[in-house]
Amino acid sequence: GAGVSQSPRYKVAKRGQDVALRCDPISGHVSLFWYQQALGQGPEFLTYFQNEAQLDKSGLPSDRFFAERPEGSVSTLKIQRTQQEDSAVYLCASSLYRLAEGGTQYFGPGTRLLVL
Amino acid sequence: AQSVAQPEDQVNVAEGNPLTVKCTYSVSGNPYLFWYVQYPNRGLQFLLKYITGDNLVKGSYGFEAEFNKSQTSFHLKKPSALVSDSALYFCAVRDKDNAGNMLTFGGGTRLMVKP
Numbered sequence: 415g416a417g418v419s420q421s422p423r424y425k426v427a428k429r430g431q432d433v434a435l436r437c438d439p440i441s442g443h444v445s446l447f448w449y450q451q452a453l454g455q456g457p458e459f460l461t462y463f464q465n466e467a468q469l470d471k472s473g474l475p476s477d478r479f480f481a482e483r484p485e486g487s488v489s490t491l492k493i494q495r496t497q498q499e500d501s502a503v504y505l506c507a508s509s510l511y512r513l514a515e516g517g518t519q520y521f522g523p524g525t526r527l528l529v530l
Numbered sequence: 531a532q533s534v535a536q537p538e539d540q541v542n543v544a545e546g547n548p549l550t551v552k553c554t555y556s557v558s559g560n561p562y563l564f565w566y567v568q569y570p571n572r573g574l575q576f577l578l579k580y581i582t583g584d585n586l587v588k589g590s591y592g593f594e595a596e597f598n599k600s601q602t603s604f605h606l607k608k609p610s611a612l613v614s615d616s617a618l619y620f621c622a623v624r625d626k627d628n629a630g631n632m633l634t635f636g637g638g639t640r641l642m643v644k645p
Binding site for chain 1: 534632634637
């Protein structure tokens, strides 16, 4: 079946520009996660949705980062006034179960963001 | 706080030989443990997980991992490596007893299998 998809796969932005990254989770998955992966490092948690509710946004690095999942399926991660340090791969993952149930997270291919 | 250590940046092994990729973890409660693999320009692919029960977990593509509570380890193993196993491997942990805790990843280990 279809996995997690993300778009765009690559994004080049000028410093100060706003960007929007899209995630289509596996159909029916309750939980959705966003991660940031810097070059040569492991993914780091950004935010978590259970259906349409954003239950944890403790990993968002600044108030320039904003995420939403208004209908409990597709999610968008928005970065305002991008900075060079925002350059990274942004990974989306979804899980069939709520976080507390410990389900496996399935990852999308990521969006590679380069801020010039 | 929970954490994961992957002490080797790179592991080199000859095709056909057994491989081990090391992972140790730290959580205050009981762990959920995961291994993922990442190929170039691809997302993370799930390999296997330990939730409870048998300490030896078998996963995709012939990989297995052994949960060792006393050593707080979850090393990834395969009896006979393939060149196509060459990729970046990530270990991850969640604290089962703290429902709000997120998945924490190690820094990754690059596996190079040479023909």
